[in-house]
Amino acid sequence: MARIVAIASQKGGVGKTTTAINLAAYLAIAGKRCLLVDLDPQANATSGLGIESPPHSPLPGLLEGSVKTSQVMVDTTVPGLSCLPSTSHPEIPVTTAMVQGGGVSKLRAAWKQAANDPLALVLLDCPPSVGPLTDLALQLADSVLVPVQCEYFAMEGLAQLLEGMRHAEHSQQREIPLEGLVLTLFSPEVEICHEVAEEVRRYFPEDTFETPILRDPTLAEASSHGEPICNYDPRSAGAWSYLNLTKEVLEHEWTETGTRA
Ligand SMILES: Nc1ncnc2c1ncn2[C@@H]1O[C@H](COP(=O)(O)OP(=O)(O)OP(=O)(O)O)[C@@H](O)[C@H]1O
Numbered sequence: 001m002a003r004i005v006a007i008a009s010q011k012g013g014v015g016k017t018t019t020a021i022n023l024a025a026y027l028a029i030a031g032k033r034c035l036l037v038d039l040d041p042q043a044n045a046t047s048g049l050g051i052e053s054p055p056h057s058p059l060p061g062l063l064e065g066s067v068k069t070s071q072v073m074v075d076t077t078v079p080g081l082s083c084l085p086s087t088s089h090p091e092i093p094v095t096t097a098m099v100q101g102g103g104v105s106k107l108r109a110a111w112k113q114a115a116n117d118p119l120a121l122v123l124l125d126c127p128p129s130v131g132p133l134t135d136l137a138l139q140l141a142d143s144v145l146v147p148v149q150c151e152y153f154a155m156e157g158l159a160q161l162l163e164g165m166r167h168a169e170h171s172q173q174r175e176i177p178l179e180g181l182v183l184t185l186f187s188p189e190v191e192i193c194h195e196v197a198e199e200v201r202r203y204f205p206e207d208t209f210e211t212p213i214l215r216d217p218t219l220a221e222a223s224s225h226g227e228p229i230c231n232y233d234p235r236s237a238g239a240w241s242y243l244n245l246t247k248e249v250l251e252h253e254w255t256e257t258g259t260r261a
């Protein structure tokens with residue numbers, strides 16, 4: 001049964017999309033069939049995988065049940081990794097009514113139990129805002145992975161995200177735990193990075209991944225070339241960071257219902 005992980009933070013530019021692309025790519029390389037769903041109208045995950053944005057968002061059709069995921073997902077250059085692309089149209093394609101409708105649980109069930117070509121993981125790349133798209137991600141997800149940039153005010157907005165998760169738990173009567181907090185854009189030579197890492201680990205001792213994602217311009221270069229780092233420069237510090245993060249994610253054990261064992 002697939003595990004659905006939302007990659008979310010209301011803060012912009014903290015590494016959500018970079019984490020979604022490269023974690024998904026290494027999960028696929030590890031043999032876990034993976035779907036990356038681009039829920040952000042910026043369509044950065046779509047372009048970062050070298051995929052052209054479709055003229056219309058597939059989300060309304062998927063939620064209405066008139067479109068199947070297999071009809072709209074696209075293969076990537078990484079075997080085992082598919083992408084559900086976003087349009088680059090700035091209009092938000094999903095309304096609050098759609099998020100509250102029955103289509104969400106049907107789509108969630110379809111991803112979790114795809115009969116043909118079953119998925120092991122579905123990663124949801126969220127926009128940097130609260131609103132219907134992030135709400136949709138929280139309704140669809142089994143767990144939430146939060147990139148935390150090693151900068152001042154790193155944990156700003158986190159309380160709001162946790163509140164959104166509690167709300168989704170309440171409306172669905174199931175647990176939606178943290179997959180974990182990932183320290184991103186970490187520069188070992190910069191003191192504030194160590195201070196932020198220490199603070200995050202103090203507040204979330206059980207839920208912070210060991211691996212910090214090093215600041216490495218190769219990661220930005222890879223995305224601008226439409227390639228995950230595993231294809232672009234597998235020996236770079238950024239590649240090493242995401243490979244280690246993937247190993248940690250794979251060490252998490254989950255029950256059939258989607259809660260952490
Ligand atoms: N570890 C890193 N080292 C260097 N550059 C990085 C790293 N992670 C991300 N970046 C760059 O920082 C910028 C923001 O990263 P990214 O797009 O992943 O963040 P985001 O949280 O998805 O942003 P948004 O909130 O706008 O969706 C991008 O230009 C990306 O290439």
Ligand SMILES: [Mg+2]
Nearest residue numbers: 016017040044
């Ligand atoms: Mg993004």
